[in-house]
Amino acid sequence: xxQRKLSSDLLRGxxxxxxxxxxxxxxxxxxxxxxxxxxxxxEQYEIKEATMYSSLKRLxxxxxxxxxxxxxxxxxxxxxxxxxxxxxxxxxxxxxxxEQAKQILERLL
Amino acid sequence: xxxxxxxxxxxxxxxxxxxxxxxxxxxxxxxxxIEKYNDYKQKGSSEQEAYRLTVDSIGEVSELLEAxxxxxxxxxxxxxxxxxxxxxxxxxxxxxxxxxxxFNSCDLTRSDFSHSDLTNSTFKxxxxxxxxxxxxxxTSTLFKxxxxKxxxxxxxxxxxxxxxxxxxxxxxxxxxxxxxxxxxxxxxxKASFRDATLKNVQFRTSDLKKIDFEGASxxxxxxxxxxxxxxxxxxxxxx
Numbered sequence: 001x002x003q004r005k006l007s008s009d010l011l012r013g014x015x016x017x018x019x020x021x022x023x024x025x026x027x028x029x030x031x032x033x034x035x036x037x038x039x040x041x042x043e044q045y046e047i048k049e050a051t052m053y054s055s056l057k058r059l060x061x062x063x064x065x066x067x068x069x070x071x072x073x074x075x076x077x078x079x080x081x082x083x084x085x086x087x088x089x090x091x092x093x094x095x096x097x098x099e100q101a102k103q104i105l106e107r108l109l
Numbered sequence: 110x111x112x113x114x115x116x117x118x119x120x121x122x123x124x125x126x127x128x129x130x131x132x133x134x135x136x137x138x139x140x141x142x143i144e145k146y147n148d149y150k151q152k153g154s155s156e157q158e159a160y161r162l163t164v165d166s167i168g169e170v171s172e173l174l175e176a177x178x179x180x181x182x183x184x185x186x187x188x189x190x191x192x193x194x195x196x197x198x199x200x201x202x203x204x205x206x207x208x209x210x211x212f213n214s215c216d217l218t219r220s221d222f223s224h225s226d227l228t229n230s231t232f233k234x235x236x237x238x239x240x241x242x243x244x245x246x247x248t249s250t251l252f253k254x255x256x257x258k259x260x261x262x263x264x265x266x267x268x269x270x271x272x273x274x275x276x277x278x279x280x281x282x283x284x285x286x287x288x289x290x291x292x293x294x295x296x297x298x299k300a301s302f303r304d305a306t307l308k309n310v311q312f313r314t315s316d317l318k319k320i321d322f323e324g325a326s327x328x329x330x331x332x333x334x335x336x337x338x339x340x341x342x343x344x345x346x347x348x
Contacts, residue, residue, distance in 0.1 A: 048168025
């Protein structure tokens with residue numbers, strides 16, 4: 001359990017980058033993002049709604065993404081998120097930082 | 110079960126119903142959770158199991174509140190903001206909180222302040238032509254030498270609100286409640302206070318010609334002020 005918690009903390013630090021990557025292939029709404037993270041991680045990482053929304057709101061505030069309400073489907077309307085040019089730059093930067101950190105950690109751990 | 114989910118999500122956001130961002134996040138989260146719940150059920154979970162998994166997936170409520178606080182605090186930053194000497198025509202100030210804000214010498218024509226909190230703010234020498242003040246907290250707000258022609262006031266809080274040297278002619282304050290409100294040197298010609306409630310309200314040296322208090326309720330202090338100014342108070346209830 002402790003081990004799982006740790007890995008989730010490690011992953012949590014990269015949620016912004018995960019979301020930016022997912023939005024590169026098109027606009028998505030909240031549940032779609034969390035499903036894709038679950039599937040793409042080979043069902044290893046299930047992101048909590050709270051974690052996802054704190055990331056989405058932070059990205060929106062930093063103008064990395066913008067949001068808009070879609071048309072109402074069965075039941076209710078969905079809010080979609082779209083990546084901005086600033087978001088694209090942030091993604092590239094984060095990805096490079098990660099590559100660097102990974103190399104350093106591999107030497108140190 | 111969907112109802113139960115709805116109630117659960119609503120309870121998280123209940124204390125923040127004034128903030129538009131919280132309402133939107135609530136709607137968004139609920140929509141996600143309903144889809145998630147249906148997916149769990151489709152994959153074979155019982156209703157109870159699906160509900161438990163769905164609620165668990167929300168995670169830390171504190172983190173969630175932080176998420177909307179990020180946006181909310183952006184609005185809160187408007188505290189002490191100085192909007193003076195700006196042209197802010199058609200501005201959208203809905204649901205913002207602008208304590209001690211300064212809107213001096215501004216053109217705010219047609220701006221919407223609905224659901225905002227303008228406690229201690231000042232509007233001096235500003236043009237508020239056709240602005241909307243619905244459900245606004247105007248506690249100790251000062252309107253001085255401003256044009257309020259065509260302004261819509263509705264369901265607002267006028268605790269200690271001060272209107273000084275303003276044009277309030279023909280404005281409709283029907284059914285509103287005024288407490289320690291001061292109207293000073295203002296034109297209230299043909300203004301309507303039908304069915305309004307007035308406590309400790311002062312009308313100092315204001316033009317009260319054809320002002321309408323039909324069905325209004327007021328305390329003795331306010332009543333005496335108005336009787337002295339020869340206002341028709343025939344259908345007024347004294348509190």
